[in-house]
Amino acid sequence: MLLIDCPHCGPRAELEFSYGHEAHIERPKAPEALSDAEWADYLFLRDNTKGVILERWVHSHGCRRWFNVARDTVTYEILAVYPMGAEPPALERKTYV
Amino acid sequence: MAQSAPAAARSSQPFRLSEGGRIDRSRSLTFRFDDRELTGHPGDTLASALLANGVHLVGRSFKYHRPRGIVTAGAEEPNALVQVGRDPRTEPNVRATQLELFDGLGVSSQNRWPSLEFDVGGVNNLLSRFLPAGFYYKTFMWPAAAWETYEKAIRQAAGLGLAPSKPDPDHYDKTFAHCDLLVVGAGPAGLSAALTAARAGARVVVAEQDFLLGGDLLSDRTAKIDGRPALEWVAEAEAELRASDRVRILTRTICFAAYDHNFFALHERVTDHLAPADRPEGLPRHRLWKLRTKQAIFATGAIERPLVFRDNDRPGILLASAARSYLNRWGVRAGSEAVVFTGNDSGYATALDLKAVGVRVNAVVDLRAAAEGPLSEAAKAAGLRILAGHAVTGTEGDKRIARLRAAPLDADGKGVRGSGQEIACDLLVSSAGWSPTVHLHCQAKGSLAWDEAHACYLPDRSMQKGQAVIGSAAGAFGLASCLAGGEAAGREAAGALGLEAKASRKKTQAEDRDFLPMRQLYCVPSDKPLGQGGKHFVDQQNDVTAADLLLALREGYRSIEHVKRYTTTGMGTDQGKLGNLNAIGIVAERLGLPLPEVGVTTYRAPYTPVSFGAFAGRDVDALLDPVRTTPIHSWHERNGALFEDVGQWRRAWYYPKAGEDLHRAVAREVAATRETVGIMDATTLGKIEIVGPDAAELLNRVYTNAWSKLEVGRCRYGLMLKEDGMVMDDGVTSRLAEDRFLMTTTTGNAAPVLAHLEEWLQTEWPDLEVFLTSVTEQFATMTLSGPNARKLLAELCDLDLSTEAFPHMSWQEGSVAGVPARIFRISFTGELSYEINVPAGHGLSVWQALYRHGEKYGITPYGTEAMHVLRAEKGFIIVGQETDGSVTPLDLGMDWIVSKKKDFIGRRSLSRSDMADSGRKQLVGLLTQDPKVVLPEGGALVEAMRDATPVPMIGHVTSSYWSPNCERSIALALVKGGRARLGKTVLCPLEGGKTVPCTVVEPLFFDKEGDRLRA
């Protein structure tokens, strides 16, 4: 069980949080202008990186705030926690073969 | 021999030494094993007490029902599993080697019928050539229908013990804990690490599965630390740790799982070791610790591997280290005439210790061409008979080993020369080497490295920060190395915590003896080909032999994970702690691969079995899940309501009068609501206040229809979609003020809808100035519905309720029964309806006032079932009943609510090409052609019946009721191309071959013009 450092509440056990999948996927400004394939890409297709990924979490059983996390999917190490809307911090986007 | 002693005879413990060990000979404990009454001493385990009484035969094997005895002295025990206690306080598969003896303990052996000594299932042993590896798969794959028959037979013949027949009467507990350092294992390495870190100021938890600290030192009669008996050092270490308020020592506690970020699960057996009468009232039986630590040190030791030789499973054949533990820790000699079979130096420790207490050691059979090493030399000096370069080629004996044969081994270890010599014995101990207990390291995704010299896997790199493996778990097999490694790890952990560990005053002095040199043979040859003349057991608990492994390879399995599953090796409750490496070695040799290339099977939690009770803790019965009740709940109870669970809410289902069943009660409630007035508790509907200048804009984006122009004081129905276009929720939202709305959700979706809105607001639209607050529990909501609703409400309300002053789909603030209220004129029944919201604390009194005043109209409380019928008569959907996550508004025929002018969540998905497919399932009404027949909800619908199956399904019934107002049955259904089938017939096949023809109709059955609603 991960230990996640909520920016508002401090480090808490994973069971207080809900997962929000990949971060930085912006809703298209003009959905009607997209082809079905482009819309499907936004709606369903996500990276499956073996390495550092940027993802969203929400402290559902705490402050109910969303935030972003950079996490290594191999070691599960959390490398950064940063607010919604912020650019990802500069860090090595390590991947594994 | 004690084994044939008559029932109930007191045993004198003939195999107990007169002195030595960690037992209290001044007290005797009486216990019962099957029908025999025996005695032991405090400090005994069941296994040590049985051996003290000369009892080796403790169970029958899983598949062949072969007699089996105690093999080990610890958690790795494959055979000695017993049933403890009486139903319902009974537990199967308890390892006798870890079960502490108490006065009055009652256990029975498992997997034998009719008795342990005479077992009918033993015939399986004779039939064994018809029970090869993969037997179950092969037999039960086909025909599928035969499975039920086979399964019954298997359940009779196989199985390990009995589950209790009644709920567990004991209670269990869970606790969360945090510490700086978790040390797992309190042998010399773990104690040394804990001492070092604690002295530096770390908060330390030491978890030890045993009831005594000391680990392997408890089984060693000669070990010295700083020139004194090692157990004196252990006692001092324990005293120092116990005296520290920063240290918690958990004994009888197995750390069974490692999770992410140094989170561990530990299983503490709190009272199992006490006689039932001595178990303190307030203490749980077991406790589950969920522990988060900053640093973790695994000092989990190593487990000796047995040698795999022919008929290596007879009672009286033990691990060398186990026989040594029984001797030194429990003062029990496991036999009178012993043979030691070893491939390394450590087997000689047992030989020497046995000899020292007067056991006749008839031979040491050593796989190595020459006996080398410090203990081997000592054995030579002591005059022990050593057969170097020899192998045990087979054993004999009925319920206990009686003799063995030993023959010279070929240089390549693949065969023996001649039939060898016979050696009598009643005890045979074996040692193939030692396997570090790397389970926690591997569960935490740490990697392993193969150590060819010791023929074992050692922990390589930890995947997670702050973890270390020390002692023999890390391949430090000598005592001095354990102590030094522990101190270094303790110092390092302290450093990582920002603490400074002072260098110890002087280095702890001890011997540093390894078990090298060794000769590793994964499978010891005999004078016949493998599988003939006897069995080489690799996994005794699951009765898997070396021949089974080779069969799996012949049948084409290559991956060790597949071989494991096909043969079931390592899949018993012991999870192959003894056998796995031998299995891998045998597979590697046959494949001609270096062992590391075969890989290891995955280490999974739990390390040892954990009781369900510990996982459940106190979360049982009423505490399993919170129950939410409304402020009016007590009235429903007093008035005979039956309840249904909707999520955590308990809602009034219907209110039967004397003699009424569901059907009649609902018919009465439904009729009264249509004819006069009904009252329903709607408090559980989700309520969310949406406040801020952009509140209307948020609604525009999350609902399919438009909201900006909704006037203050008006209400509107909304349909909410997910971005994939599927219906997520629906409900009425009312504008309370220019910048304030009250949204209602379905009962079950209150929390998900709030989370959905928050997600969009926070992650996509942070520019919108809107705040969301759940107010579900702040208000009690009651619905008055029916032609007399207005007259009744007018008696208690200060507002003008005329349709002109208070039209349908509007709300006003007023007072009801003297209580400030929001009154919403909205309807889910199709009747003139008012939903009255009052502060929750006033809910009951307002309800009672309405009821009192309503009695003259025949007011009738109605529950969820009547509400469902009333809305179905009107064709109103229930999200989750008419929808299932794959239904769009278009499928529901609700295009009228989908705006063409604006974007909203899910809109783009509705224009995907397949959304327009006319063959999609669409909501329709169904009228059975026999009006008396009520369709089953969930019933499948087909176009026509055919003799051949499968018959293509074109849809299913989503809602179905007897409608008292239509005086016939009605149903809603999702049907492929449903709207094009209006007027056509579909069939609903029922169980038993009956088929119900139904006509497809519009989903609206009552008051089609909606006059009653607007009355």
Ligand SMILES: [Zn+2]
């Ligand atoms: Zn938080």
